[in-house]
Amino acid sequence: MRLKFVVFVILSFFILLIARVYWLSIYSNDYYEELALKNSTKEELIAPIRGAILDRNNTPLAVNQLGFSISLKPHLKQDDLNNTINKLQECLSDIDSEKITKIYKRENSYYNQDEIEIIDFIEYESLNKCYFKLNLDENILIKASFKRLYPYNSLASHIIGYVARANSDDMVSNDVVKVTKKIGKTGIEKYYDEILQGTPGKKVTKVNSINQEVEEIEFKKPIMDNDIKLTIDIRMQQFLDELFKNMSGSAVILNIEDGSILAAGSYPEYNLNPFVTGISQEEWDMMIQDLDHPFTNKIINGRYPPGSVVKMGVGLSFLQSGKIDASTTFTCAGTFNFGGRKFRCHNVYGHGVMDLKSAIRSSCDDYFYKGSLRVGIADISATLYKLGFGKKTDIDLPLESVGILPNKVWKSSRYNQPWYQGETLITSIGQGNFLATPMQVAVYTAKLASGYEIKPHFIDEINKEKIVFEKKDIFTPSEKQDLKYLRLGMFDVANNIKGTGYKPLLESKITLAAKTGTAQVVGISQSEKKRMKEENMEYYTRSHAWMNAYGPYEEPKYAVVVLVEHGMHGGATAGPIVAKIFNKLLELGYIDEKHIKAKK
Structure with a gap:
């Protein structure tokens, strides 16, 4: 009886082992193939250019100034980081190296495999003289970027509103904001923000074990039919x-x-x-303490x-x-x-x-x-x-x-x-x-x-x-x-x-x-008895x-x-x-x- 029990235990163990091998090698093959594919591909959203705001006669009221953003490769050693920032300073004398270092260290987590953006916008003319030199550096990634520009400065400011850097809550709920990092804060820029943002494109690439791109699998251009015209003259x-x-x-x-x-x-x-x-x-x-309240939209909030x-x-x-x-x-x-x-x-x-x-x-x-x-x-x-x-x-x-x-x-x-x-x-x-x-x-x-x-x-x-x-x-x-x-x-x-x-x-x-x-x-x-004169x-x-x-x-x-x-x-x-x-x-x-x- 004892012998039969031992044989039963051994047979049960081998049956379970064979079943597990079958599960791993055959039944779950599709699952692991899909997981492996995900681990070997990289999907990147491509930011659309924000739509322009025009007056009734097509005069631009809000446009985009084209330029560049600069990102650094993650997980740089301190010496490499210092050398890279020094190289940037040689070309761009007005950058704040202390601020850049702080941004990099804050975003440079062990789990992050994406480049870290340290400058979200720099004008074309400022970077043009040393673009090729910086672009050859494997630690530096230069991308096209834009900054919102209001040609008339303060004119119709409470109607047009402005765009500014998005906060973390904004980025969670909006795919476009995740890549542009900009959002309408006031006025028309805020009210019609979803339209002005456009639709992001997508780039899917195959990457190796150190996250280097080896092949482009899919590319979809962003949709940018997002201009709006206002009734104002x-x-x-x-x-x-x-x-x-x-x-x-x-x-x-x-x-x-x-x-x-x-x-x-x-x-x-x-x-x-x-x-x-x-x-x-x-x-x-100074602005909010001004007794004439320049930041209040008196048209609708006065x-x-x-x-x-x-x-x-x-x-x-x-x-x-x-x-x-x-x-x-x-x-x-x-x-x-x-x-x-x-x-x-x-x-x-x-x-x-x-x-x-x-x-x-x-x-x-x-x-x-x-x-x-x-x-x-x-x-x-x-x-x-x-x-x-x-x-x-x-x-x-x-x-x-x-x-x-x-x-x-x-x-x-x-x-x-x-x-x-x-x-x-x-x-x-x-x-x-x-x-x-x-x-x-x-x-x-x-x-x-x-x-x-x-x-x-x-x-x-x-x-x-x-x-x-x-x-x-x-x-x-x-x-x-x-x-x-x-x-x-x-x-x-x-x-x-x-x-x-x-x-x-x-x-x-x-x-x-x-x-x-x-x-x-x-x-x-x-x-x-008699009211004082207003004057x-x-x-x-x-x-x-x-x-x-x-x-x-x-x-x-x-x-x-x-x-x-x-x-x-x-x-x-x-x-x-x-x-x-x-x-x-x-x-x-x-x-x-x-x-x-x-x-x-």
Whole structure:
């Protein structure tokens, strides 16, 4: 019995051994062949050239400066590394050997078999004189590379944005970024980054045991049909820059018919090119500590009290409520006493009897105070939301702000406090907690002028394919009927001698409809009988100056919004800028000469 057991154990052992040999030599042959093939081949992604950004007339706004990158062979001994870096320094005197050494040692792990990039870009002219000498060194690998270049430096900086070195998280999720090591950080560069990157190519080679290439197995070129064209005209951008010289604020020129943006600016601007390679901490600190906020994209992130430019929207809510019609009047005495507080009109002597049209024309606060109490904040905020306040415009720029459209629900959810009627009064004139962006005001103006909702956008073409956006009919027949009263009021602002924008817009060569707005930055004390003149106030406490306008009045084509930070008076400061913008549109052919006003 014992003998049988021993024989059984021996036979079992040999059966298992034979089975294992069969598995290794026959059954798993395909698996190990595939593994061996992988161990003997090398796959390398080939970086595409980033797409160019062009203006509507194909003027380059963001292009690529061609040059070289330099990598070193991994696992170099210290003496070899020092000799190689010394050789580079002989040719390239401005390189930082200490920085290069640090980069190399950080990336030179035992498991890394790929070359280590120590210089991601060097200009063609700088390397040309010693290219062949360095290229013959087996420890040095020179590859074609590119650096983003912005020919106009700071022009349209908040629209275009910039490209910079990607971080480790960016590289994990994106194959193109892994090889280019660049990614769009702001503006159009960020929003359309996936398109601008292109599609990487691929090179598969057979390598020997020390990772040397011995044969090319596959080669696929990168796909680079990735240029984009914008709707902006660089000539209008340059003109805006001239108008805003030494001023802070924002401007938007929006095509009412299709939502394309002809020009937009956020001032002051900043030079994009230093961000491509990285700026110093000192430079960054100076920029973010600047009280004029050059790094903030005020077009979509500047949140300001809209002031009186919202009065047409509030007026529409009055008409739609059924409690006020276009002929309803209120008497303005200059001050409205309510709830133990004084609510002032900008005209301390009062405007007298006002209806909706004359209240818009003269920007009478008292009319809107009294009307808002009759209608209520719920109807007012609902209409303003429909007109675009308190929500994104969905423009093709990243991180757009929604602003603040205050009402009972908003205050309860944010502060867990009740709403007071005094807040309704100040909201009706665009003050208090009410905040809006210049782009929201531009879209709102376009809706008033056309009766349609359009999507504002900077994109015109992708790979020479036109991108079309359709306008939406969002207004009821009743609302469309009431829009005419608002337009008549805006017409009088610009064309009636009593209008708040009449004098500032006299230089406009075409007939406009407009609204002025002076948005307070600081409140007025209840004990102050007569407000201090803006000119005598500290600069950063002065009111912001707004004007929104559209034209030509007969056939609206462009909405223009101008905001001058601490500009004091909407009409006097923003008005002349608006007039000059429309005259430039006429000069460049964007507005037909048939709309030129007849001389009086």
